[in-house]
Amino acid sequence: MTYIVTERCASNRYTDCVADCPVDCFYEIQDPHMLIINPDECIDCDACVPLCPVNAIYPEAEVPEEYEEWTPKNDAAACTDDNRITETVGSLDGAHSIEEVKQKEEEKFGNPLADPSSAAN
Numbered sequence: 001m002t003y004i005v006t007e008r009c010a011s012n013r014y015t016d017c018v019a020d021c022p023v024d025c026f027y028e029i030q031d032p033h034m035l036i037i038n039p040d041e042c043i044d045c046d047a048c049v050p051l052c053p054v055n056a057i058y059p060e061a062e063v064p065e066e067y068e069e070w071t072p073k074n075d076a077a078a079c080t081d082d083n084r085i086t087e088t089v090g091s092l093d094g095a096h097s098i099e100e101v102k103q104k105e106e107e108k109f110g111n112p113l114a115d116p117s118s119a120a121n
């Protein structure tokens with residue numbers, strides 16, 4: 001298994017999640033602007049999930065059906081030494097709150113999606 005960063009991170013990119021990753025397996029991508037996890041490096045420790053302010057990270061087995069397309073976007077081929085991120089650097093301008101993320105999901109899917117089971121909020 002691995003852990004998957006989903007659309008909830010796109011254009012938000014808080015980076016709180018990188019703080020406790022024991023193997024530094026987060027990487028920044030630009031289109032959309034967000035972080036992804038290298039599935040070849042993640043050791044499934046679950047430390048990052050409760051750190052994300054918008055509950056964007058799911059264990060692969062818990063990724064909502066509506067976000068399944070995000071699983072292959074967490075692609076080892078997109079992860080290099082140049083885009084690895086190991087320190088929290090703050091969110092993007094205009095980053096959304098969890099309430100705004102859930103409102104967007106309600107508009108797009110008809111209901112807000114389930115949070116990962118170990119989410120903190």
Ligand code: SF4
Nearest residue numbers: 009013014015017052
């Ligand atoms: S904390 Fe959440 S929103 Fe921020 S970069 Fe990590 S997964 Fe994305």
Ligand code: SF4
Nearest residue numbers: 021042043045046048
């Ligand atoms: S589950 Fe653990 S190893 Fe995997 S990305 Fe999260 S903090 Fe890193």
